[in-house]
Amino acid sequence: MKITTAEVIVTCPGRNYVTLKITTDEGLTGLGDATLNGRELAVASYLRDHVCPLLIGRDPQRIEDMWQYLYRGAYWRRGPVTMTAISAVDVALWDIKGKAAGLPLYQLLGGASREAVTLYAHADGRDVPELLDRVAELVEDGFQAIRVQVAVPGLDKTYGVSGGPPGTFYEPADGRIPAEQRWETGAYLDFAPTMFEAVRERYGFDLHLLHDVHNRLTPVEAARLGRSLESFRLWWMEDPTPAEDQAAFGLIRQHTVTPIAVGEVFNSIWDCRDLITNRLIDYIRTSVTHAGGITHLRRIFDLAHLYGVRSGSHGAGDLSPVSLGAALHVDLAIPNFGIQEYMGHAPGWDDVFHASYWREGGYMHPGEDPGIGVTLDEEAAGRFPYDPKSLPVCRLRDGTMHDW
Ligand code: EZ4
Numbered sequence: 001m002k003i004t005t006a007e008v009i010v011t012c013p014g015r016n017y018v019t020l021k022i023t024t025d026e027g028l029t030g031l032g033d034a035t036l037n038g039r040e041l042a043v044a045s046y047l048r049d050h051v052c053p054l055l056i057g058r059d060p061q062r063i064e065d066m067w068q069y070l071y072r073g074a075y076w077r078r079g080p081v082t083m084t085a086i087s088a089v090d091v092a093l094w095d096i097k098g099k100a101a102g103l104p105l106y107q108l109l110g111g112a113s114r115e116a117v118t119l120y121a122h123a124d125g126r127d128v129p130e131l132l133d134r135v136a137e138l139v140e141d142g143f144q145a146i147r148v149q150v151a152v153p154g155l156d157k158t159y160g161v162s163g164g165p166p167g168t169f170y171e172p173a174d175g176r177i178p179a180e181q182r183w184e185t186g187a188y189l190d191f192a193p194t195m196f197e198a199v200r201e202r203y204g205f206d207l208h209l210l211h212d213v214h215n216r217l218t219p220v221e222a223a224r225l226g227r228s229l230e231s232f233r234l235w236w237m238e239d240p241t242p243a244e245d246q247a248a249f250g251l252i253r254q255h256t257v258t259p260i261a262v263g264e265v266f267n268s269i270w271d272c273r274d275l276i277t278n279r280l281i282d283y284i285r286t287s288v289t290h291a292g293g294i295t296h297l298r299r300i301f302d303l304a305h306l307y308g309v310r311s312g313s314h315g316a317g318d319l320s321p322v323s324l325g326a327a328l329h330v331d332l333a334i335p336n337f338g339i340q341e342y343m344g345h346a347p348g349w350d351d352v353f354h355a356s357y358w359r360e361g362g363y364m365h366p367g368e369d370p371g372i373g374v375t376l377d378e379e380a381a382g383r384f385p386y387d388p389k390s391l392p393v394c395r396l397r398d399g400t401m402h403d404w
């Protein structure tokens with residue numbers, strides 16, 4: 001079998017997605033998600049200008065060799081743009097392998113280790129009563145694990161809060177130039193326990209609660225937050241500090257038993273290694289789209305398994321339905337699955353993408369279609385042209401640049 005074409009499709013059904021489509025001389029096609037939110041065209045160019053020409057004529061069945069060829073074969077390697085491109089190639093080749101075998105991808109990964117994939121959904125509120133209403137809707141819908149985010153009183157915009165109904169929080173909403181948000185750590189640290197207190201008071205401890213700090217704290221502030229939330233028994237506290245400084249997690253760990261999840265911006269096993277082997281985190285958030293595709297993500301999850309760390313893949317709406325489909329196959333198959341983030345996609349996504357995956361309450365399944373089970377209607381994709389958007393930036397009250 002040989003690869004005959006490799007095309008990059010950029011489309012915006014509600015938000016921007018970059019999809020790689022690989023076609024073989026036997027007429028099989030495979031899709032891979034290449035979306036890097038706010039930097040979409042950089043990956044599209046890396047693929048079109050530097051990777052696609054290398055693929056033509058190569059054997060799509062040699063997935064591991066292709067991965068090594070694109071990773072080790074590039075002198076300038078790693079980084080989000082390169083690794084998102086490699087991920088897309090890898091996922092597209094697994095899609096083709098599944099179709100060639102006539103099997104859903106999870107069967108090629110060793111078969112199902114569970115009946116379905118447990119999800120966590122997002123609830124947010126402009127205030128605590130609004131959060132409680134959103135949580136109620138999600139509980140009604142069958143979710144047993146919910147991420148909660150509430151606007152911090154006194155801040156005009158808080159990460160993760162849209163005020164819309166469940167599933168409508170889509171970062172970002174702004175144009176080419178990033179919106180500027182202000183941040184006040186003291187107000188957040190004082191306020192955070194009150195939202196969990198309110199949810200626990202209403203729902204008790206049956207519901208799993210998660211929270212994304214989104215890199216806003218210093219290590220000792222994160223330690224204080226984790227400690228102040230211990231009695232609410234979170235499933236996890238996500239990205240408490242920016243993860244470039246990995247030794248910082250040792251400090252957080254010394255002070256709190258609130259579980260920690262990190263890694264949605266990680267691109268390779270090298271980014272994860274120290275946090276995992278030093279047992280500084282409980283969940284690894286790497287995704288199929290940004291951490292080297294199925295081939296490399298499995299390698300990361302296997303390392304994590306050795307150290308009792310479970311998966312908790314990033315699944316925001318800026319990862320495409322192709323990404324979600326691929327993630328569900330991995331989630332179903334691996335021994336150390338933890339939880340899968342589920343945000344859904346903007347209304348109208350299914351005009352362009354068609355997916356075999358299905359959801360029932362708080363569970364999903366990738367479906368039984370051969371390969372990944374997600375297809376793209378190119379004619380429909382053409383009706384939704386690229387719409388440049390940027391993620392926000394964040395400053396402290398005095399104007400100092402901070403982490404968004
Ligand atoms: O900010 O996917 O846990 N989820 C997140 C997301 C990220 C976006 C960035 O593109 O942190 O909301």
Ligand code: CO
Binds near residue numbers: 212214238239264
């Ligand atoms: Co996050």
